[in-house]
Amino acid sequence: MKSASSLNTLEELQSRIVACKRCPRLIAHCREIARVKRRAFADWEYWGKPVPSFGDPAARVAIIGLAPAAHGANRTGRRFTGDRSGDFLYRALWESGFANQPESRSVDDGLRLTDARVLAAGHCAPPDNKPTPEELRNCRPWLERELELLSRIRVVAVLGRIAFDAYLGVMKAQGKIARRSDFEFGHGRVHELGKGLPVLICSYHPSQQNTSTGRLTLGMLTEVFKEARRILDGACGIDG
Secondary structure, three states, rough: OOOOHOOOHHHHHHHHHHHHHOHHHHHHHHHHHHHHHEEEEEEEOOOOOOOEEEEEEOOOEEEEEEOOOOOHHHHHHHOOOOOOOHHHHHHHHEEEEOOOOOOOOHHHHHOEEEOOEEOOOOOOOOOHOOOHHHHHHHHHHHHHHHHHHOOOEEEEEEEHHHHHHHHHHHHHHHOOOOOOHHHOOOOOOOOOOOOOOOEEEEEEOHHHHHHHHHOOOHHHHHHHHHHHHHHEEEEEOOOO
């Protein structure tokens, strides 16, 4: 099998992600969820394997999430599609001008992203929504290579602390930052990592736990992407 660094196109990279079997626990879990299903989705043929990235290959904004939901993207085969986290994310992207519609229910619902692409710290649905550190390390080469292939990225928006750590881990491994501890996670925090590097914006993850308790509101998430838009337009100064 080719290493991630040897893959030269986004299409080839996504194909290898879908075929990946580096984490037996996760592959077994994805398949079992697809076999058992949830009663509400009994007539669906679940995706049941690693979920590729989604969005504009010429994007200037990379959005990094955690991992697919068991009955969301693991069912539909598209990032943040068919679950409540996606309901929040895609409405916020629609309200900030990065999506052509506010909902995402299935891969054939017509959703398109413009200037934005959704990546992942982990591409497989994990038990209890908790990938292990080793599983995240196994997935990191895919994230690293995709960021390299997305040559126009100017803003990276991380959804949650795990995505934040995954992205800074890539930057540290590439020698682009000296210490991850120089950067603090917090919703709405904006960091300049260095000259020529994308601006980093932090957000709480749009998990049901965060959105149902009001820790993250639609307005808060929408403002993250409006900030990304302002950065792209050169309309704001950055205070990291």
